[in-house]
Amino acid sequence: MSVALGTTRPLPVRTTPVSDPGDLLAALPRTAPYAWVRHGEGLVGWGEAARVTVPPGPDRFAWARGWLATVLGDAHAAGPLNGPGPVAFGTFTFDEDSPGSTLVVPQTVLTRRDGRAWLTTVGEPQQLHAFDPPRPPGRIRYGDGSLTAPEWEHIVARAARRIRDGELEKVVLARDLLATAEYPVDVRLLLARLAHRYPECYTFSVAGLVGATPELLVRRTGKQIESLVLAGTTPRGTGAADDIARGAALFASEKDRHEHECAIASVRQTLAPLCAELHTPAEPELLVLPNVQHLASHVSGRLADGASVLDVVAAMHPTAAVGGTPTDTAIKVIRELEGMDRAGYAGPVGWIDAHGDGEWGIALRSGIVDGRRARLFAGGGIMGDSDPGSELAEAQAKFRVMQYALEG
Numbered sequence: 230m231s232v233a234l235g236t237t238r239p240l241p242v243r244t245t246p247v248s249d250p251g252d253l254l255a256a257l258p259r260t261a262p263y264a265w266v267r268h269g270e271g272l273v274g275w276g277e278a279a280r281v282t283v284p285p286g287p288d289r290f291a292w293a294r295g296w297l298a299t300v301l302g303d304a305h306a307a308g309p310l311n312g313p314g315p316v317a318f319g320t321f322t323f324d325e326d327s328p329g330s331t332l333v334v335p336q337t338v339l340t341r342r343d344g345r346a347w348l349t350t351v352g353e354p355q356q357l358h359a360f361d362p363p364r365p366p367g368r369i370r371y372g373d374g375s376l377t378a379p380e381w382e383h384i385v386a387r388a389a390r391r392i393r394d395g396e397l398e399k400v401v402l403a404r405d406l407l408a409t410a411e412y413p414v415d416v417r418l419l420l421a422r423l424a425h426r427y428p429e430c431y432t433f434s435v436a437g438l439v440g441a442t443p444e445l446l447v448r449r450t451g452k453q454i455e456s457l458v459l460a461g462t463t464p465r466g467t468g469a470a471d472d473i474a475r476g477a478a479l480f481a482s483e484k485d486r487h488e489h490e491c492a493i494a495s496v497r498q499t500l501a502p503l504c505a506e507l508h509t510p511a512e513p514e515l516l517v518l519p520n521v522q523h524l525a526s527h528v529s530g531r532l533a534d535g536a537s538v539l540d541v542v543a544a545m546h547p548t549a550a551v552g553g554t555p556t557d558t559a560i561k562v563i564r565e566l567e568g569m570d571r572a573g574y575a576g577p578v579g580w581i582d583a584h585g586d587g588e589w590g591i592a593l594r595s596g597i598v599d600g601r602r603a604r605l606f607a608g609g610g611i612m613g614d615s616d617p618g619s620e621l622a623e624a625q626a627k628f629r630v631m632q633y634a635l636e637g
């Protein structure tokens with residue numbers, strides 16, 4: 230189904246407050262579950278009232294905005310709402326020229342925010358689905374994606390040399406890992422494991438792209454926007470003392486601080502023209518996750534006009550946290566060296582409502598799940614003095630998020 234709303238007749242939208250559903254993820258059916266959950270709050274959806282594949286190209290966000298205006302605009306006009314209205318979940322490919330960016334308006338969305346909950350339905354009310362417990366995927370086998378580990382170390386060394394030669398300042402390189410399960414992978418099981426182990430992260434599922442990202446590209450609530458910029462990483466230590474030492478070393482590392490500064494500068498540069506006020510902290514803080522520690526900066530601002538969350542996403546993507554500096558050269562180097570299509574990995578993933586509010590993350594610590602197969606992705610920022618072995622270790626630590634989701 231493509232544009233089901235607006236082209237025929239406005240479909241009825243109903244939003245009703247409901248009693249606390251507890252675990253949002255436990256409400257999901259097996260087929261095509263949609264999710265955006267952090268610390269037990271957020272939204273989950275199922276069924277498809279409307280779905281579209283966004284054509285690739287430089288105008289893709291504008292195209293998406295037009296589609297959303299038709300679809301959510303009409304849905305919103307269909308009646309007064311008593312809580313959050315209809316939303317679209319979306320995933321945009323990292324590279325604007327890659328196909329596969331998708332927007333979906335689920336038929337049913339369950340929202341939980343500040344301890345309150347609502348059920349929103351678009352179109353005819355759906356039958357409640359019977360609960361069908363997820364089945365574990367069994368044994369998981371891994372195979373190389375486009376590059377083997379030594380090949381990837383080689384491209385990291387080549388990128389570092391190009392940085393030292395002055396062609397660019399920073400580039401983020403990633404690799405993929407192919408996982409094959411014994412039985413079809415039930416996305417709900419991955420989501421449950423991710424949300425449990427990484428409560429600080431945004432656990433998401435949109436059109437086959439599944440993960441738990443710590444990196445908030447942008448949240449818009451009215452005119453207020455927030456972003457969490459991450460760049461500069463060290464794996465977790467072997468114990469408390471080692472952890473503290475690694476965190477301190479990360480904080481003191483010139484290479485990582487410079488890498489982080491590139492990411493902050495790109496966010497500042499793209500947000501400043503949209504904002505009446507913008508705050509970026511003078512120094513990053515440490516974000517400690519179960520697998521890695523990151524340098525992190527909370528950015529906040531007030532929009533100058535009525536830009537929707539998707540307009541802000543369009544301006545920000547790709548930040549230097551996942552592209553590089555300068556952006557255009559970094560994208561060229563990524564296309565040349567990585568030898569793969571990132572698809573939705575490192576692209577924007579999230580949701581938007583009819584008012585233009587929403588939350589979009591950068592799709593990291595993620596994979597594309599299809600039947601018994603999952604293609605996992607991980608990477609890191611490369612600077613002139615990057616050591617290929619350490620970058621590989623960092624990527625392995627990032628892969629562990631999805632490996633844990635698959636293996637338990």
Ligand SMILES: C=C(O[C@@H]1C=C(C(=O)O)C=C[C@H]1O)C(=O)O
Binds near residue numbers: 610
């Ligand atoms: C590229 C990834 O992560 C990004 C790169 C980071 C780094 O190089 O330090 C840190 C967080 C993310 O912005 C990934 O998780 O695959």
